[in-house]
Amino acid sequence: MNPIIQVEKLTKAYGAMIAVDDVSFAVQSGEIFGMVGPNGAGKTTTIECLEGLRRPDQGRVHVLGLDPVSQERLLRPQLGVQLQQANLPERIKVWEALDLYASFYSRPLDWRNLIEQLGLAEKRNTAFRKLSGGQKQRLFIALALLNDPQVVFLDELTTGLDPQARHASWDLVRSIRDRGKTVFLTTHFMEEAERLCDRVAIMDQGRIVALDTPANLIRSLKGENRVQFSVDVDLDVSSLSKLPHAGRLERHGDIFVVHGRATDHQDQAALVGEVVNFLTLHGVRFSELRTEQANLEDVFLALTGRQIRV
Amino acid sequence: MMRPFLKMTWIEAKLLLREPIGVFFTLAFPLMMLFLFGSIYGNKPLPFFAGYGSVDVSVPAYTAMIIATSGLLTLSIGMAGNRENGILRRLRATPMRPLIILSSQMTVIFAMTVAGMTLLIVAGKIFYGLRFNGSALNVAAAFLLSSLSFFALGFVLAGLLPTARTAQVVGMVLFYPMIFLSGSTIPLESLPSGVRAFARFLPLTHVVTLLRGLWIGDAWSRHGTEVIVLLVLLIACTLVAVKTFRWE
Ligand SMILES: Nc1ncnc2c1ncn2[C@@H]1O[C@H](COP(=O)(O)OP(=O)(O)OP(=O)(O)O)[C@@H](O)[C@H]1O
Ligand SMILES: [Mg+2]
Numbered sequence: 170m171n172p173i174i175q176v177e178k179l180t181k182a183y184g185a186m187i188a189v190d191d192v193s194f195a196v197q198s199g200e201i202f203g204m205v206g207p208n209g210a211g212k213t214t215t216i217e218c219l220e221g222l223r224r225p226d227q228g229r230v231h232v233l234g235l236d237p238v239s240q241e242r243l244l245r246p247q248l249g250v251q252l253q254q255a256n257l258p259e260r261i262k263v264w265e266a267l268d269l270y271a272s273f274y275s276r277p278l279d280w281r282n283l284i285e286q287l288g289l290a291e292k293r294n295t296a297f298r299k300l301s302g303g304q305k306q307r308l309f310i311a312l313a314l315l316n317d318p319q320v321v322f323l324d325e326l327t328t329g330l331d332p333q334a335r336h337a338s339w340d341l342v343r344s345i346r347d348r349g350k351t352v353f354l355t356t357h358f359m360e361e362a363e364r365l366c367d368r369v370a371i372m373d374q375g376r377i378v379a380l381d382t383p384a385n386l387i388r389s390l391k392g393e394n395r396v397q398f399s400v401d402v403d404l405d406v407s408s409l410s411k412l413p414h415a416g417r418l419e420r421h422g423d424i425f426v427v428h429g430r431a432t433d434h435q436d437q438a439a440l441v442g443e444v445v446n447f448l449t450l451h452g453v454r455f456s457e458l459r460t461e462q463a464n465l466e467d468v469f470l471a472l473t474g475r476q477i478r479v
Numbered sequence: 480m481m482r483p484f485l486k487m488t489w490i491e492a493k494l495l496l497r498e499p500i501g502v503f504f505t506l507a508f509p510l511m512m513l514f515l516f517g518s519i520y521g522n523k524p525l526p527f528f529a530g531y532g533s534v535d536v537s538v539p540a541y542t543a544m545i546i547a548t549s550g551l552l553t554l555s556i557g558m559a560g561n562r563e564n565g566i567l568r569r570l571r572a573t574p575m576r577p578l579i580i581l582s583s584q585m586t587v588i589f590a591m592t593v594a595g596m597t598l599l600i601v602a603g604k605i606f607y608g609l610r611f612n613g614s615a616l617n618v619a620a621a622f623l624l625s626s627l628s629f630f631a632l633g634f635v636l637a638g639l640l641p642t643a644r645t646a647q648v649v650g651m652v653l654f655y656p657m658i659f660l661s662g663s664t665i666p667l668e669s670l671p672s673g674v675r676a677f678a679r680f681l682p683l684t685h686v687v688t689l690l691r692g693l694w695i696g697d698a699w700s701r702h703g704t705e706v707i708v709l710l711v712l713l714i715a716c717t718l719v720a721v722k723t724f725r726w727e
Contacts, residue, residue: 220572242574250572256565260497265490272486273573312569 171234173198173320173351174219178228181214188214190375191228196368201342201352203366205359205465207473210372212355213253216324219353220250233319246274249318251309253325253355259298263289263308266297267315274316283311286341288334302329310338314345321345323354327361339365359466363387369465373473386468394429394437395461396444400453412447414440424457437462483575487583495587501553505595509541510602512664522607527668531695534607536666538599539690542622544663545595547683549588550629551636551650551657557584558637559646562727571726585630592626612696621693625686628709631716632682638723662687682712 172195181189189211196202204212217223218230221237221244230237235244257266267284271277284290287307292300300308306329313321326342327335342352342365356362362369363383370380379386400423409427410418419426429440441460448455495501513534522532561567570580603609633650640646658664660674661683667675678684689705699706 222568222572245572245574248572252565252569252572254565255569255572257569258494258561258566260494261490265493269483269486269490270573272483273575309569 172196173200173233174202174353175231176215176219176228177230179215179218179225179230180227181211181218181223181225187375189218192372192375192377193228194370194377194380196351196353198351199346199349200367201346201354201365203362203369204353204355204372205357205362205369205469206355206372210473211375212372213324215372216322216353216355217252220248220322221245246316247319249313249316249321251313251321251323251326253328255309257297257308259296261297262294263297263300264293266308267311270312271315276317277315278317280311280315283314284308287311287337303331303334306330307334307338310341314341318350320351320353323352326354326356327358328356335361359464359469363465371469371472378472379468383465387463387465390463390468390471394440394463396427396429396441396458397424397461398444398448398455398458399424400448400455402453404451404453409444409447412440412443414443484579484583487575487580488586491583491587492590495553495591502591504548505545505553505591506598509545509595510598512541513537513599513602514606517603517607522603522609528666529695531610532607533666534603535610535694536691538603538609539618539694540663540666540687541599542596543625543661543683543686543690544658545592545599546622546625546629546686547654547658547663549592549626550631550633551654552647553591554584554588554630554633555636555640555646555650556643557588558634559640560643562637562725563642565727568727577724577726581634588630589626593622596622611694613693614696617693617699618690621689624706624709624713625689628682628713628716629686631713631720634720635716635723638720638725657681657683660684662691682708685709 174196176195177193179189179192180187192211192215204215206212214223218225219232219237221241224238232244233247237244261269263284264280267280271280281290284293284307287310289304289307289311292304297305297308306327310323310326313323321342323342327338330338339361342354346352354366366383368380368382369386370377371386372378379389381389404425406418406420406425409415409425412427414430415427416430417428419428427440427444429437437460445458516537517534520533522534524530524532528536567580571577600609636646636650636653640649660670660678661667661681662670662678663683663686667678667684667687670678685705685708689702689709692702692705693699
């Protein structure tokens with residue numbers, strides 16, 4: 170099967186600044202593909218090359234088998250685009266914007282349903298400039314979905330959205346995928362990437378440093394299950410590490426952290442069971458028991474470092 | 480292609496009307512001038528204006544001022560602003576062709592310019608017995624040519640200047656001297672000859688001369704210079720505008 174999006178050795182520079190550096194990947198039909206990475210990693214530049222808004226310096230890009238720059242006319246009607254930064258005229262009303270953008274396409278969806286799903290229906294007569302940041306974002310999501318596109322690009326889908334709107338957008342994205350469309354999104358929320366995306370590319374300094382399903386990415390970062398609890402009495406620490414699924418042990422004051430052994434993370438339940446058994450058996454009163462599973466954020470930080478970049 | 484164009488034009492029209500400043504300068508301000516000077520000078524035939532009255536001369540001249548307002552201010556500031564704010568960027572991500580976006584903007588501003596002129600004519604006729612000896616078709620053609628030339632000039636400003644703010648400043652710097660020195664507010668006849676010699680280098684002077692001439696029934700042949708100047712302006716500015724057009 171031909172991939173819906175094919176990127177081969179894409180390079181794009183702004184002057185001396187190489188924003189995207191020799192990047193290759195493919196997105197399959199019906200996938201929700203996520204791209205994460207620190208600020209300035211090159212996500213927006215990549216997505217805008219795919220949308221035909223920027224011309225690649227080198228390499229080849231195909232979307233639905235078409236070149237986004239030279240075959241723009243054929244491609245545009247099939248794409249849905251939400252830009253990281255965009256605007257509408259200050260005084261345009263929500264319904265006018267939707268009505269206008271719907272007229273650009275031959276078979277648009279009914280925008281009334283869309284704004285209903287996005288919780289924007291009450292604002293249909295409100296001027297764009299009077300919308301809150303998150304409401305503007307919702308309107309841009311609606312505009313991206315208006316033409317029932319084959320491929321949707323969502324650059325920072327949920328930035329600025331409240332939890333309700335975020336979940337509503339996730340549902341929308343899933344429903345798009347369930348209708349056989351392909352979604353390419355970028356996000357700064359690792360939870361979003363983990364829960365929503367079928368595959369995630371981690372980008373750093375213009376390169377893709379990892380690309381896999383969220384579960385595989387997490388698995389690749391071995392042994393980061395943790396069980397944490399605090400006790401009032403002194404505890405013989407050394408015997409805890411003898412538990413079959415336990416590995417390294419840490420103590421900070423009266424807080425103990427038992428790290429899981431460096432195996433796959435299905436063993437978390439076993440580790441928790443052993444720790445709790447051990448504590449009850451020895452009559453230790455413990456509190457604030459917490460378990461932490463390795464998540465995409467750990468992978469992200471492990472691969473891109475914890476330093477804030479400028 | 481027709482449906483999105485009409486829809487866009489309709490929405491652009493509503494947006495323009497929601498912006499009170501633009502409406503004021505195109506529709507209300509010229510009328511205020513007409514009533515102000517009409518109430519002072521009336522519209523009696525004067526030898527100074529070759530047998531026409533002050534209002535007969537002012538209506539085509541103010542029309543030229545409206546054309547300048549539309550091209551140098553409304554259009555250029557609007558375009559530069561739409562680009563600066565990222566409105567054009569978002570439109571670019573749709574199947575809409577740039578030509579359609581630009582022509583709908585032009586259509587709306589042109590309609591507003593026509594409305595401004597119509598108000599002047601109606602008010603002049605009702606209150607001052609405005610005289611007209613030309614051919615309506617000729618005047619309409621000259622009006623169209625002048626408008627297109629100045630709109631093209633407006634697109635050039637929008638293309639060359641980075642922000643709405645700079646477009647506004649430069650637009651005003653061009654606009655104010657031009658409307659006072661070109662005969663569009665103060666009649667050319669009242670300007671000193673030195674100023675009139677300089678005024679020949681202002682494109683708006685040619686609009687004033689052409690419209691005033693055709694208004695009183697001059698033949699096109701008497702206005703070859705004006706037509707050539709405006710055509711050259713139109714072609715040159717269109718070429719530059721196409722070269723300098725930017726989405727962001
Ligand atoms: N129009 C531009 N002109 C010059 N440099 C640019 C331009 N756009 C982006 N850059 C630079 O290219 C690099 C990549 O930017 P890009 O917007 O692709 O990053 P990003 O991954 O989307 O970041 P963010 O998470 O902050 O949105 C950055 O260093 C940025 O400074
Ligand atoms: Mg970005």
